[in-house]
Amino acid sequence: MTSPQHTDLSQISERTNVQLPSWKSDAQPFVQIENITKKFDDFIAVDNISLDIYKNELFCLLGGSGSGKSTLLRMLAGFETPTSGRILIDGVDMAGIQPWSRPVNMMFQSYALFPHLTVAENVAFGLKREGIRGAEVKQRVTEMLDLVQLGHLGKRKPNQLSGGQRQRVALARSLIKRPKLLLLDEPLGALDKKLREETQFELINIQDELGVTFVVVTHDQEEAMTLASRIGVMNHGVIVQTDEPQDVYEYPNSRFVAEFVGSVNLFEGQVTVDEPDTVCVTSPEAGGELCVNHGISCAPNQDVHVAVRPEKIRVSETRPDQTYNCLQGTILDIAYMGSLSVFKVKLASGKEVRVTQPNTNRESGGRFTWDDSVYLSWDMDSCVVLTS
Structure with missing residues (x-):
């Protein structure tokens, strides 16, 4: 699959004098992961991964349980030793360097706050372990608590805080030692949905203000999409795609x-047209021809899948004036979810298609009902062809 055409970013920078993000320029990677493998007996948890992460980046490792993302994070922190390969941080090989000697700090999902210490004492703990005392500790703790908007709660104990407040205390404690790299393992997993959404933007603002490089491990696709400058999607110990959200x-x-990543409809079929700007796939389960406005590298008549997101699909009572990407079916189920409605549409082949439509006004959610015969259609630039 070929990527969409992008404007020359270096020319944009020259015209507008805007600094490009590091991963779009020729900057030296800040974290270099080179052919890292980690085995536990015969089990390969991380399989020959190479990855560059840049200074001031908020990079997300996204994957399901057992994909290897937390193991990779622990190797960055120094809690696990690679079976093979090497890790460089700011140009320095981390082989043999203990966790406490690395320019790294790690924030765990459990937060691990000391229940007998106040908020301020929890945040100051790392500084005092390093022998820092007096006015400097007080100043840095005050600055950090103000940054996470907890300056007024410094004297409270952790059990007197909400989940979101405890999360910010743990973040302040992780950042007060001014690490070059902060590792966050499922940092928002203990929060409820609404608080998690609010805290995501707070985390972005804090990272932007401090300029610290963040690497976040998460299984939550929406969280990764919200937080990340780039995402590395992991599966079975391998990063299968690295890109912007x-x-x-x-x-x-x-x-x-x-x-x-998200919800998708997949239609299996065979390639009948393969041009640089057009691919057409005949799909019996779709009941017609599906066309996409990009070329692919494939053999004649190769079996492929056409992927289209539910929100890209239009629903209509009458047939649209197009011969491709147009399916007919019957509404099988409807779910009203406030801001949008979800439709399950059954095609003649028995294939079920998921469609989401925004409820732009109060009546739009009731436009269609169960057992209605409808047409589904989408544009050529709203889908992609997948060969694997």
Whole structure:
């Protein structure tokens, strides 16, 4: 699958004098992971991964349980030793360097706050372990608590705080030693949905203000899409795609990524037209021809999948004036979810298609009902062809 055409970013920078993000320029990688493998007896948890992460980047490792993302994070922290390969941070090989000697700090999902210490004492703990005392500790603790908007709660104990407040105390404690790299393992997993969404933006603002490089491990696709400058999608110990959030979502490079990141409809078929700007696939389960406005590298009549996101699909009572990407079916189920409605539409082949439509006004959610015969259609630039 070929990527969409992008404007020359270096020319934009020259015209507008805007500094490019490091991963879009020729900057030296800040974290270099080179052919890292980690085995536990005969089990390969991380399989020959190479990855560059840049200064001031907020990079997310996204994957399901057992994908190897936390093991990779622990190797960056020094809690696990690679079986083979090497890790460089700021140009320094980390082989043999203990966790406490690395320019790294790690924030765990459990937060691990000391219950007998106040908020301020928890945050100051790392500084005091390093022998820092007096006015400097007080000043840095005050600055850090103000940064996470907890300056007024310094004298409270952890059991007097909400989940979101405890999360910010743990973040302040991780950042007060001014690490070059902060590792966060499922940092928002203990929060409820609404608080998690609010805290995501707080985390972005704090990272932007401090300029510290963040590497976040998460299994939550929405969290990764919200937080990350780039996402590395992991599966079975391998990073299968590394891209900016929009490209991971809009241009997945495999069926696994398309299905793991968000919701998607996949139509199996055979390639009948393969031109640089057009691919057409005949799909019996779709009941017609599906066309995409990009070329692919494939054999004649190769079996492929066409992927289209539910929100890209239009629903209509009458047939649209197009011969491709147009399916007919019957509404099988409807779910009203406030801001949008979800439709399950059954095609003649028995294939079920998921469609989401925004409820732009109060009546839009009731436009269609069960057993209605409808047409589904989408544009050529709203889908992709996947060969793997």
